Amino acid sequence: MTTSIPSVRPARRHLATELPGPRSTAFEERRRAAVARGVGSALPVYAAAAEPGLLHDVDGNALIDLASGLGVTAVGNAAPRVVDAVREQAGLFTHTCFLTSPYAGYVEVCEELSSLTPGTHAKRSVLLSTGAEAVENAVKVARAATGRSAVVVLDHAYHGRTNLALGMTAKNAPFKQGFGPFAPDIHRIPTSYPYRDPDGMTGEQAAERALEALERQVGGENVAAVVVEPVQGEGGFIVPAPGFLPALARWCREHGALFVADEIQSGFCRTGAWFACEHEDVVPDLVITAKALAGGLPLSAVTGRAEVMDAVQLGGFGGTYGGNPVACAAALAAIDVMRTHQLADRARAIGDALTARLNTLAERHPAVGEVRGRGAMVGVEIVEPGGKRPDPGLAQRLAKACQARGVLLLTAGTHGNVLRFLPPLVIPAPLLTDAVDVIEECCAELMG
Numbered sequence: 001m002t003t004s005i006p007s008v009r010p011a012r013r014h015l016a017t018e019l020p021g022p023r024s025t026a027f028e029e030r031r032r033a034a035v036a037r038g039v040g041s042a043l044p045v046y047a048a049a050a051e052p053g054l055l056h057d058v059d060g061n062a063l064i065d066l067a068s069g070l071g072v073t074a075v076g077n078a079a080p081r082v083v084d085a086v087r088e089q090a091g092l093f094t095h096t097c098f099l100t101s102p103y104a105g106y107v108e109v110c111e112e113l114s115s116l117t118p119g120t121h122a123k124r125s126v127l128l129s130t131g132a133e134a135v136e137n138a139v140k141v142a143r144a145a146t147g148r149s150a151v152v153v154l155d156h157a158y159h160g161r162t163n164l165a166l167g168m169t170a171k172n173a174p175f176k177q178g179f180g181p182f183a184p185d186i187h188r189i190p191t192s193y194p195y196r197d198p199d200g201m202t203g204e205q206a207a208e209r210a211l212e213a214l215e216r217q218v219g220g221e222n223v224a225a226v227v228v229e230p231v232q233g234e235g236g237f238i239v240p241a242p243g244f245l246p247a248l249a250r251w252c253r254e255h256g257a258l259f260v261a262d263e264i265q266s267g268f269c270r271t272g273a274w275f276a277c278e279h280e281d282v283v284p285d286l287v288i289t290a291k292a293l294a295g296g297l298p299l300s301a302v303t304g305r306a307e308v309m310d311a312v313q314l315g316g317f318g319g320t321y322g323g324n325p326v327a328c329a330a331a332l333a334a335i336d337v338m339r340t341h342q343l344a345d346r347a348r349a350i351g352d353a354l355t356a357r358l359n360t361l362a363e364r365h366p367a368v369g370e371v372r373g374r375g376a377m378v379g380v381e382i383v384e385p386g387g388k389r390p391d392p393g394l395a396q397r398l399a400k401a402c403q404a405r406g407v408l409l410l411t412a413g414t415h416g417n418v419l420r421f422l423p424p425l426v427i428p429a430p431l432l433t434d435a436v437d438v439i440e441e442c443c444a445e446l447m448g
């Protein structure tokens with residue numbers, strides 16, 4: 001069976017078959033015999049082609065993309081600038097390994113990271129391939145630079161699926177179940193979760209609660225790093241109360257620990273700024289990036305204060321594929337698109353349009369507990385009416401109903417009860433409007 005690109009490619013949602021269609025269903029059968037059961041897919045509809053905000057499947061359906069491949073294709077899927085850069089670089093050389101023969105693209109991506117990440121201090125970067133790999137390397141830097149070993153993370157955190165990153169991730173099933181033991185000296189402290197914290201709790205108070213636990217359980221002098229997602233992603237699109245992040249960063253400064261921002265999901269314009277830390281003028285010692293950085297190619301980075309990064313000895317960083325030249329070319333193109341098309345502004349506009357519409361849903365349906373987010377990173381928490389008890393079943397049914405109508409909407413959250421909106425930042429306005437119309441329809445149908 002081939003995956004021919006459908007000849008009709010309307011820039012609008014279009015259902016030619018029920019989802020999944022017959023060709024997707026045939027691939028699913030083959031998949032069951034060849035792909036490990038542990039790999040899931042939110043919707044078993046097989047991709048054939050994509051354009052900004054739209055995924056075309058192998059059956060001729062066109063789905064509105066509110067997932068961006070989990071926050072990756074911010075500049076649009078198959079963005080022409082990225083595709084051209086990839087073609088050109090692949091025609092020159094696809095790989096040398098930077099450890100063997102260096103190339104300009106690696107250096108240029110590091111220069112961009114120095115200038116774009118928060119703070120005007122001297123910086124250095126190392127490039128890797130995946131988010132989890134970058135998280136692991138940030139921990140190496142923190143331990144080498146401080147001579148301490150304790151790593152402090154937040155409740156509801158997500159940092160990846162390798163052993164150390166899994167130990168830093170909060171949610172057990174399905175991420176961690178059966179995979180322990182995890183790396184030692186990882187400590188979890190409470191986060192700031194305004195919707196679920198005691199009424200009126202400020203960011204400073206949430207930080208006090210977190211830091212009290214930290215000092216009691218770990219001891220300030222043992223902490224190498226406090227690692228936070230400035231907007232928690234997989235945990236449920238949780239925006240901490242103002243003051244929480246600055247207080248943690250201040251504590252780190254006072255106690256000689258590194259404040260590390262995992263901006264893998266929130267970085268590169270997603271929240272309406274280049275990096276989510278900027279909303280509160282927080283300057284991290286280390287910033288971890290991946291996902292949107294390279295417009296769909298696998299590339300990640302750790303960027304930080306020069307003296308901290310250079311605490312790692314020569315040869316202490318590496319990896320066969322880290323900073324692959326094709327991925328670097330894609331990153332330079334993606335960053336150029338973000339800059340020239342001012343995608344941070346676009347993210348804010350998308351966020352405003354989305355939250356305005358979703359807030360009317362919250363007024364109409366008591367099961368919509370909260371609409372929250374920053375920029376184009378928007379979550380809707382679904383609860384049992386009359387209280388705040390999470391309702392993952394209803395959130396799942398809503399997501400499935402939207403998917404059946406051709407809107408690729410996913411869920412997130414420690415309890416799986418948050419609808420997550422991560423559209424590409426170049427999504428055409430009519431597609432976004434159509435998607436929210438569909439969500440309204442599904443809400444009316446499932447919640448009355």
Ligand code: PLZ
Pocket residue numbers: 070130131132133135158159160161229233234262263264265266290291
């Ligand atoms: N840190 C903040 O969001 C990846 C995970 C999808 P990798 N998030 C999507 C899944 O179920 O595996 C992520 C993240 C934050 C780290 C990571 C890990 O990045 O590139 O998936 O390793």
